Amino acid sequence: FSVWSRLQREVMLDFGEALLAPLPNRGIPELRQAIAGHLAAFRGMRVDPENILIGAGTDFLYNLLIQLLGREKVYAVEEPGYGKIRKIYAAGGVKTVSAAMDDRGVLPESLGSADVLHISPSHHFPTGIVTPVSRRRELLDWANRGEKWIIEDDYDSEFRFDAHPVPAMQSLDDGGRVIYMNSFSKSLAPSIRISYMVLPAGLMAAFQQKLGFYSCTVPSFEQYTLARFLSRGFFExxxxxxxxxxxxxxxxxxxxxxxxxxxxxxxxxxxxxxxxxxxxxxxxxxxxxxxxxxxxxxxxxxxxxxxxxxxxxxxxxxxxxxxxxxxxxxxxxxxxxxxxxx
Missing domain, CATH: 3.90.1150.10 (Aspartate Aminotransferase, domain 1)
Known part of the structure; x- marks a missing residue:
């Protein structure tokens, strides 16, 4: 907390009234660049900072995705799974179906009429299942064949205790069908409502065209502080x-x-x-x-x-x-x- 407080004071002194200026709707470039560097170091992901979108919590980002992908889409959620996700989609007016699982994660043959799969392959909650690369590729094949979407929720991925984490699905995705999501609320503090998603380039262009009128929901003060916390190695x-x-x-x-x-x-x-x-x-x-x-x-x-x-x-x-x-x-x-x- 002392380091975070010191960085906040630095940001106040360095930016002053400039912190009151309007923000880019995707988030400040400094934070998006810092997140891209963090993903490269921690997850081996090559991410263009221009395709990162910052938001105040994953709940907000889920609702953006509902609007971006369309309410006519059918969303598959893991069974068993985190009940709040199903509730968010229901509140957003979209239909959800259950995606059955075995000991290797979601079964592709269980997805039926689904257009979008919400999955947490790195550490499923609540079973703890880690989806192996072979099953991840099967799910990517499902997405590419039918022009479906996969929302990869990488929640909790920082807290692995084995030496060889499985690559993120986003880094295995050659067809631009994976939307990667993560949050700093668990790794830092619940009160720090800063989450982000990495959109495929084509989907980011569609977002800017369709929903570009939305303002960024995270204050610049917190964004600049987190950018320095990441880029100076304090987060690591x-x-x-x-x-x-x-x-x-x-x-x-x-x-x-x-x-x-x-x-x-x-x-x-x-x-x-x-x-x-x-x-x-x-x-x-x-x-x-x-x-x-x-x-x-x-x-x-x-x-x-x-x-x-x-x-x-x-x-x-x-x-x-x-x-x-x-x-x-x-x-x-x-x-x-x-x-x-x-």
Missing amino acids: KHINRMRKFYKNRRNAVVSLLEKCSFSDKLTIQEQDAGLHFLLNVATSLSDQSLTEKLAALGIRVRALSSYYHDQSEDLHCLVINYSGLKEERLSAALAAISGELA
Whole structure:
């Protein structure tokens, strides 16, 4: 926070009243250039800064895409998946269908009448599945054959703990069918509502023609600050610190689960990416009963079954978001609930 505050003071002194001037609708060039450099370093992506569009949160960008691609399009969303995405599309007046998944990600044959696929291939929420390159190419073939679109939501991609992240779909895309999206809200702070998308060149031209009247929704003050934070290497240092912090937090949580009295009834899945993992629990309790008992003990988690739109049977699997989980509270909760699970 001290570095961010210092950069803000610098920006105020350097720009003064110029911060009150109108902004380019895609965002300031300095920030778009800094994001392009960040994507090259972290994700191996070659991105033209002219094709980057800055917005105040991904919710806003999703709504821009609905207008840009057209409300007659059918959007496929992952099943199971993050429920808010489906709600945003429904509120925007477009039809959504469920995209079935296996242990390699979205099944191309399940996309049916869909025109647009919203996917998080680098670390799916909530299952944690990382889509391999072979399946990514299958989905790209689907998009290219039918002139479809893929929205690649790269949420959480900075917090991988393995050494060899899978290339982004955008970098594998030769046909200009992938729209790449990411946000700084998770990696920096929720209050920093700065997100961005990388549009294929042809789609950016269509945006400027059709929706170019929209103003940029992120204040110049925050944009200039973030541009300096990225270009001077502070973001990279911050991510490295947070990776270490969250890896230690994850290891501590896993250790507590492995040492508890009913550890033989627990199976941990998908530990190597993002800020959550799945915990299978061998229990006769329903998913609702289990999560309610944990909530009463101060541990608020959701069952994997609650993320399905088209089914509701118990899966006896919990989604453990350990980024905000206190080890002391978890230890006490495990001791308290052991009588029902041991």
